[in-house]
Amino acid sequence: MTDWGTGRYEHTAAQLAPAAARAVEAADVQPGDRVLDLACGTGNAALLAAMRGAQVTGLDPAERLLDVAAGRARAAGVEVAWAPGVATELPFDDGAFDAVLSVFGVIFAAPAEDAVAELVRVTADGGRIVLTTWTDGGAIAAGSGVLMRAVVAATGASSTAGPAPRSWGDPDYVAGLFAPHGLVPQIERIPHVFEAASPDAFADEWLEQHPMWLAARPLLGDDGYAGLREPLIAALSAGNEDPAAFRVTSEALLIRIDRA
């Protein structure tokens, strides 16, 4: 499992903050609600829910990110309980939360079926689950594909060894995960904009700071890793909407599941 505490995931987390706001809004978080931010990273959704007066817990396997999240909570003057752990084995009682949020988080847990069973288990009757996932179109997905193909080629695997989060971008796949629990997701497609000074700057941030990219460097070797820069910049540039800088629009799914 990738250690998302490697590098500086903080940069990407800042770019994902608008999606956390959409998720908290979609969950209609109310004062006093018991809320879990699952795979909280640096705590984007947890902090927003706590600012609404909810009793929030943030869980993530990356302890360095939990430390960053705790620092952010202190700076914002909100209380959040931080817990190390993984989505497939949640250290919480059945029905412990009124709302469970996961912003581009649970999509990395494997097996996905086990993570979904845990999501459902810890959500109280009458509670809701709100998730965001990426679809597989656009320049960001194309850029990620450069990494995935290189890892597959280097390892000889028919697919990446880790989970394939982009299958979560297929509404039928998501519906199939929740169907065994008798639950039907409501799914909305939402745009998400990424910006940087240039395609090169965005690529270099990924190559030098992003934990998923850094995790591939030992597999590919320094030369193989450096060789990703050119195709990555080409993939990002192909979708660039701002010739003077870098701006691309990705598509995400905003998913709400109500537990009867």
Ligand SMILES: C[S@@+](CC[C@H](N)C(=O)[O-])C[C@H]1O[C@@H](n2cnc3c(N)ncnc32)[C@H](O)[C@@H]1O
């Ligand atoms: C793309 S980041 C999203 C973080 C945060 N939700 C945000 O919006 O910035 C993915 C997060 O999933 C976490 N993660 C990866 N595998 C996990 C697992 N099996 N169980 C729980 N969290 C996991 C990582 O540590 C990382 O913080």
